[in-house]
Amino acid sequence: QLQLQESGPGLVRPSETLSLTCTVSGGSISSTSHYWGWIRQPPGKGLEWIGSIYYGGSTHYNPSLKSRVTISVDTSKNQFSLKLSSVTAADTAVHYCARYNIWGSFDYWGQGILVTVSS
Amino acid sequence: DIQMTQSPSSVSASVGDRVTITCRASQGIDRWLAWYQQKPGKAPKLLIYDASTLQSGVPSRFSGSGSGTDFTLTISSLQPEDFATYYCQQANSFLIFTFGPGTKVDIK
Numbered sequence: 001q002l003q004l005q006e007s008g009p010g011l012v013r014p015s016e017t018l019s020l021t022c023t024v025s026g027g028s029i030s031s032t033s034h035y036w037g038w039i040r041q042p043p044g045k046g047l048e049w050i051g052s053i054y055y056g057g058s059t060h061y062n063p064s065l066k067s068r069v070t071i072s073v074d075t076s077k078n079q080f081s082l083k084l085s086s087v088t089a090a091d092t093a094v095h096y097c098a099r100y101n102i103w104g105s106f107d108y109w110g111q112g113i114l115v116t117v118s119s
Numbered sequence: 120d121i122q123m124t125q126s127p128s129s130v131s132a133s134v135g136d137r138v139t140i141t142c143r144a145s146q147g148i149d150r151w152l153a154w155y156q157q158k159p160g161k162a163p164k165l166l167i168y169d170a171s172t173l174q175s176g177v178p179s180r181f182s183g184s185g186s187g188t189d190f191t192l193t194i195s196s197l198q199p200e201d202f203a204t205y206y207c208q209q210a211n212s213f214l215i216f217t218f219g220p221g222t223k224v225d226i227k
Contacts, residue, residue: 037216047155047163047206049216060214063120096162104210105153105168112162 002027004097004110012091012117018084022097022110029078030055035100038071038082040093041112048093052100053080087117121145121209123219131227138194140222142207147187151211154183154192157221158203166205167192194224202226 008020022036029036037052051061053071061069065084073080084091094114098106122145132138142152150170155163165174167183170190180195194201207219 039218046221047157047208047218049218052214052216062215098162100210101168103153103168103172104151104216105165105174105208106155106163107165107168107174109162109164 002099002108004099004108006095006097006110006113008113008115010114010116012087012115013119014088014117015086018082018087018091018115018117020082020095020097020113020115022080022082024078024080024099029073029080030075033102036073036080037098037100037106039096039098039106040091041096042090042093050082050084050095089117091115092117120215121148121211121217123207123209123217125205125207125219125222127222128220129223129225131225132197133227134197134199136197136227138197138201138224140192140205140207140224142185142190142192142219144188144190144209144211146211148209148211150186151209152183152185152190153208153210154181155206155208156201156203157206163206197224 003025012018035052038050051071053059068085070083094112096112097110099108100106152170154167157163171183204221204223
């Protein structure tokens with residue numbers, strides 16, 4: 001059974017960089033049939049797609065966040081990572097990593113990690 | 120960018136009721152639409168993809184329909200475990216994804 005697990009700091013200072021890692025187990029991140037993505041959800045609000053990566057390294061980002069986002073992959077560790085720079089309180093959210101399939105739907109999700117931006 | 124809207128934003132229903140949620144895309148997305156269920160404190164769960172294909176393990180009381188710009192999610196007979204928030208998501212370009220704002224289904 002595929003599992004995804006987010007990890008990283010739960011508290012980030014304003015103007016600094018949010019860094020999270022998603023570890024994939026029970027399957028290979030080098031699957032040719034899947035992409036991997038990050039989605040966030042501010043407290044009490046809806047879902048926002050942040051960006052996605054293919055195991056070969058090609059990336060796609062939400063245009064509204066593109067200038068601040070970097071997603072990378074480490075196939076040797078079966079992990080992919082998110083960096084979001086120059087964070088503000090508006091970036092406080094539960095961050096999920098997920099896998100999506102050839103139909104563009106997210107079929108496996110991590111449990112989510114709350115990242116709070118505060119001084 | 121493709122924008123997604125959902126209606127209603129919330130609905131109160133009783134066990135056994137038929138519930139229908141509508142999702143509309145700002146431009147045609149063929150059948151590139153998925154539906155998710157999210158319960159408080161949990162990650163979203165994929166219910167339907169390709170507008171009408173039921174994800175493995177999802178009860179058959181859930182169904183989806185539509186193409187182009189207008190889509191619906193129907194729960195034929197609401198069960199206690201179905202009280203949750205439901206989101207639609209478009210994947211028309213396969214490169215840029217957008218979620219709808221969500222519809223909360225609560226107990227009448």
